[in-house]
Amino acid sequence: MIETLVSLWLTVMLTFxxxxxxxxxxxxxRAVVEATSDPQEQALLLTVSLYETGFGxxxxxxxxxxVNRTGERTLLQDAQASLRILRxxxxxCGRSLPFLLxxxxxxxxxxxxxxxxxxxETVRRMMSRYNDGALRYNEENRVTVAPLARPVPVxxxxxxxxxxx
Numbered sequence: 001m002i003e004t005l006v007s008l009w010l011t012v013m014l015t016f017x018x019x020x021x022x023x024x025x026x027x028x029x030r031a032v033v034e035a036t037s038d039p040q041e042q043a044l045l046l047t048v049s050l051y052e053t054g055f056g057x058x059x060x061x062x063x064x065x066x067v068n069r070t071g072e073r074t075l076l077q078d079a080q081a082s083l084r085i086l087r088x089x090x091x092x093c094g095r096s097l098p099f100l101l102x103x104x105x106x107x108x109x110x111x112x113x114x115x116x117x118x119x120x121e122t123v124r125r126m127m128s129r130y131n132d133g134a135l136r137y138n139e140e141n142r143v144t145v146a147p148l149a150r151p152v153p154v155x156x157x158x159x160x161x162x163x164x165x
Contacts, residue, residue: 004137005033008146009042012129016050016122027075035079039134039149043126044086044097045079047119048104097123 009029010022017025032045089100089110097120098112105116112120127149134146 002030002033004146005042006030008130008133008137009033009046011133012126013046013050015129016126031075031079034076035083037147039130039147040123040127041083041086043123043130043149044101045082046126047123048082048086048101050122051115051119 006026006029009032010026013025013029014020014022028046028049032042032049035045036042085104086100089103093099093103093110096112098116099110101116101119101123102112103110105113131148134148137146138144
């Protein structure tokens, strides 16, 4: 089952990072699938990885897909640490993606900005592509191996830049 999910996410990732090394993308997808079984959390982690490091192709020394791994931390440990931060953000900011992604980046307060709004749209697009692939896979194989991601709450209409109270 893990290999199926890794394959589905790898297909999604290749549409967002054309030309990136497939082996590196598969490694990131595997770490994310091992970190959480929730497709929405997986999409959040992959989006954070895409925006922080381009899935590891640009060499920025932070994020869950860092090229320059230093110390003894593994990719899975970095993904789990990012997941804990995202889950804390959900508790404090609710499920509105721009707000929780804003908190993930700023660390203080649930403030969406243009960056977190773009990321939220990417999460939505990733989950849509994942769901399309999961439905096809489940229908072709007559199984229910790939769980579908929950629909994202409507957030596009709420793009105000004020703090959420």
